[in-house]
């Protein structure tokens with residue numbers, strides 16, 4: 001879970017969502033899983049999926065995106081059906097290191113950079 005892998009980032013993310021008027025999403029952070037890391041080649045990237053990517057891509061195509069006012073770097077949350085499905089994070093090297101140190105992350109296909117699609 002994110003709160004175990006990167007507790008400071010998880011706390012910041014929850015606070016940002018609460019400040020944004022999303023208390024339900026904010027509360028979900030305490031149990032938010034890290035299912036799969038983004039496998040783009042951008043060294044600034046620390047993005048991750050919180051549901052299996054096939055579900056993020058195909059089950060809920062009409063999700064929303066929240067851009068949060070991060071203290072550093074960039075944080076965007078993709079939601080669908082009232083759930084967080086992925087978190088795009090750029091320029092947060094501590095988080096990237098924490099996530100990549102985790103064993104058992106299921107890596108997706110390199111080059112699939114859906115998290116950075118152009119809107």
Ligand SMILES: [Zn+2]
Pocket residue numbers: 038039040041042045046047113115116
């Ligand atoms: Zn990425």
